[in-house]
Amino acid sequence: MDLAIFGFGKGGWGLALLQGAAMTLLVSACGLLIGAAIGGFVAWARLSGKLLAGGLGQTYAALFRGLPELLIVYFVYFGTSTILTETALFFGHEGFVGVPAFAAGALAVGVISGAYQAEVFRAAYLAIARGELEAAVSVGMNRALMARRIIVPQVLRFALPGLGNLWQVALKDSSLISVTGLTELMRVSQVGAGSTHRPFAFYLGGAALYLVMTVATTRFFDVAEARATRGMRRATG
Amino acid sequence: MSSKFIKALGLGAALAAGLALAPAAFAKEWKTVVIGMEGAYEPWNLTDSSGKIVGFEVDLANDLCKRAGVECKVIAQDWDGMIPGLKAGKFDVIMDGMAITDERKKEIDFSKPYAASPGSFLAPKDSPLAKTTGAGTLINLDKDPAAGEAAIKSVQAALKGKTLGVQVSTTHANFANQYLKDIATVKEYKTTDDRDLDLKSGRLDAVLEDLPTNMATASKPDASELAVVGPEFIGGVFGVGEGMGIRKSDADLTAKFDKAPAEAIADGSVKKYSEQWFKVDMTPR
Amino acid sequence: MDFDFITKTFVRLLAALPLTLSVWFLSVVLGGLVAAGVTWMRVSGLRPFELFARAYVTVFRGTPLLIQLFVVYYGLASLPAVRASLFWPFLREAFNCAVLSLALCTAAYQAEIFRGALLAVPHGQVEAARACGMSGFLMFRRIVFPIALRHALPAYSTEMISMVKATALVSLVTLWDVMSVALKIRNDTLVTYLPLILAGAIYFVVNYILGAAFLALERRLSPHLRPRPG
Numbered sequence: 001m002d003l004a005i006f007g008f009g010k011g012g013w014g015l016a017l018l019q020g021a022a023m024t025l026l027v028s029a030c031g032l033l034i035g036a037a038i039g040g041f042v043a044w045a046r047l048s049g050k051l052l053a054g055g056l057g058q059t060y061a062a063l064f065r066g067l068p069e070l071l072i073v074y075f076v077y078f079g080t081s082t083i084l085t086e087t088a089l090f091f092g093h094e095g096f097v098g099v100p101a102f103a104a105g106a107l108a109v110g111v112i113s114g115a116y117q118a119e120v121f122r123a124a125y126l127a128i129a130r131g132e133l134e135a136a137v138s139v140g141m142n143r144a145l146m147a148r149r150i151i152v153p154q155v156l157r158f159a160l161p162g163l164g165n166l167w168q169v170a171l172k173d174s175s176l177i178s179v180t181g182l183t184e185l186m187r188v189s190q191v192g193a194g195s196t197h198r199p200f201a202f203y204l205g206g207a208a209l210y211l212v213m214t215v216a217t218t219r220f221f222d223v224a225e226a227r228a229t230r231g232m233r234r235a236t237g
Numbered sequence: 238m239s240s241k242f243i244k245a246l247g248l249g250a251a252l253a254a255g256l257a258l259a260p261a262a263f264a265k266e267w268k269t270v271v272i273g274m275e276g277a278y279e280p281w282n283l284t285d286s287s288g289k290i291v292g293f294e295v296d297l298a299n300d301l302c303k304r305a306g307v308e309c310k311v312i313a314q315d316w317d318g319m320i321p322g323l324k325a326g327k328f329d330v331i332m333d334g335m336a337i338t339d340e341r342k343k344e345i346d347f348s349k350p351y352a353a354s355p356g357s358f359l360a361p362k363d364s365p366l367a368k369t370t371g372a373g374t375l376i377n378l379d380k381d382p383a384a385g386e387a388a389i390k391s392v393q394a395a396l397k398g399k400t401l402g403v404q405v406s407t408t409h410a411n412f413a414n415q416y417l418k419d420i421a422t423v424k425e426y427k428t429t430d431d432r433d434l435d436l437k438s439g440r441l442d443a444v445l446e447d448l449p450t451n452m453a454t455a456s457k458p459d460a461s462e463l464a465v466v467g468p469e470f471i472g473g474v475f476g477v478g479e480g481m482g483i484r485k486s487d488a489d490l491t492a493k494f495d496k497a498p499a500e501a502i503a504d505g506s507v508k509k510y511s512e513q514w515f516k517v518d519m520t521p522r
Numbered sequence: 523m524d525f526d527f528i529t530k531t532f533v534r535l536l537a538a539l540p541l542t543l544s545v546w547f548l549s550v551v552l553g554g555l556v557a558a559g560v561t562w563m564r565v566s567g568l569r570p571f572e573l574f575a576r577a578y579v580t581v582f583r584g585t586p587l588l589i590q591l592f593v594v595y596y597g598l599a600s601l602p603a604v605r606a607s608l609f610w611p612f613l614r615e616a617f618n619c620a621v622l623s624l625a626l627c628t629a630a631y632q633a634e635i636f637r638g639a640l641l642a643v644p645h646g647q648v649e650a651a652r653a654c655g656m657s658g659f660l661m662f663r664r665i666v667f668p669i670a671l672r673h674a675l676p677a678y679s680t681e682m683i684s685m686v687k688a689t690a691l692v693s694l695v696t697l698w699d700v701m702s703v704a705l706k707i708r709n710d711t712l713v714t715y716l717p718l719i720l721a722g723a724i725y726f727v728v729n730y731i732l733g734a735a736f737l738a739l740e741r742r743l744s745p746h747l748r749p750r751p752g
Contacts, residue, residue, distance in 0.1 A: 066729040068690035175586035194430025200597035207585045214584035438599035
């Protein structure tokens, strides 16, 4: 196998592949953050005890866990430009309001991730000892202080393993954004494979880069988890 | 609701109304025109190793824009999102080897054609398509229906039970689905690259595509066993030539580009670009 | 509301459902067989087997399914060695490539589920079985497997649903599943959202039925965990 095509000189695709990998990391990270916001909101809705909010939260989760990710990517991609253009039209702006493929892609990943992150956050909240919350109330903490000092730190701690897993999922889901034309790693592999007629080399090379990214970032989450759960007594080691 | 809020709402509504009415007062001044191309449809347009889009249509676009007195910018767009992208306003003109057909004319307008490339088959040199009626000749399905019928029948016999590859939403896909639906297996691909990979690996027995594109593919070093075979078709379901796709609401833009293609054809510019990129003259006659 | 168009589109999408379901079923079954093998290797106690099994799971869970699919469909076909081999008649067909690729991917996830389920079998039960003199196979059949099955079901149900969603990717390798028919209708008619919404409804219903079926199975297999009557 001629490895020169992966080189960094003229006609070498090494740089393009690395740029694609960087784009993948960026769009997955943004997607995860959007998912955290959505997931947090949906979890809050489900935990609020109010029927309508809870019902809507459950519907959101059920919907985006029951639909193929590829379908959601297409839908978000087609839908965001339409919504934005229509809204802009309403305010009198003429012409197209472009939603960059990056934003649509990150939003798609986020929307999917949010449905699962809601479950992770909900379970993490329910894992907080009731006693701590009672003690906080009895000491006179208001809602905001309780959230800041008690709830949020512990939710993050308990949610870390689940979030680590969902980060890996987001990384892999980002490959689907290639159908929108965003030049992330999958897309670059595809373009390279088509341009040089060497699909085996490019798809295997792309897969290798994904593997490196997965393994490296999993290590990062493992370290974060070890630090966050210092001193915590748990059932398993 | 506080009165401040209501006042703000009212102001916003008035502003919106004003902005909405204002543009209607004057027609759009075309200074820059954004052109959408695949950048993956060699030799019409392709992306070079630095990421720039080059090709027959890029050179021609610069030429036509100069004649029309506008500046043009080229952006990349996947083929299956071409017409939706144009209608959504992502770009103003489509130049991607898009044939002018009645079906497409229902959705968008076209300039006068700037090229007339027939559909042709690419297959292994020993394919039965090489021995069909009218192989190697250009058949106009509008002007010569009898020869067209004979050639199509011969193609149907040659491809019986075989697999043909086309790109989605093209005139070639329409031809295949119309005349070869129950005769051969028709596989549709999002990109021409994916389809050509399957032709090279032997999953496809033939590919139906524009003549210049097929010739470019056949000239590559890894395509030594492939050749352009069989009859070449123009007219009928293949359309009468390739033109610039423009939104129906931009009649003034269509008017701007109305004379430009004819001028470019008349003074031989199209022939020059065509021979440079296609190695043959694809000027519409 | 053009009901005629909606009905026609829906019927066309339903016509593609058998392909989606057959890709799903075959890849799940084939994946299950491969997963059983990988799990056996993992718990075998033989170091090279264990390492292979761990590497297999890491690779197939650490890379996107889409790129795995393209390696199998486009990548393998481009190698002259593959085209000359006896695997070519099999790999030539897009359907086979899709099933193979999906099976290899789900095998990694299923192997992890099996492993977790086996670990959940209480050691006391295994000791008691050995004390009774049960052979390895009898112990597996009567003790380990039923307990492991119950533990595996929730995660297995999630994986089955994931696989239904994964079949949508075969639309990108020339197979006419529900997803690709929906996109084709969109390309031909330029109606953007309706085909996607109808396709989404079909996938959602299939997943809902699948989830409910697994829930019923879980209930049936764990009568001892249900609340007592009366």
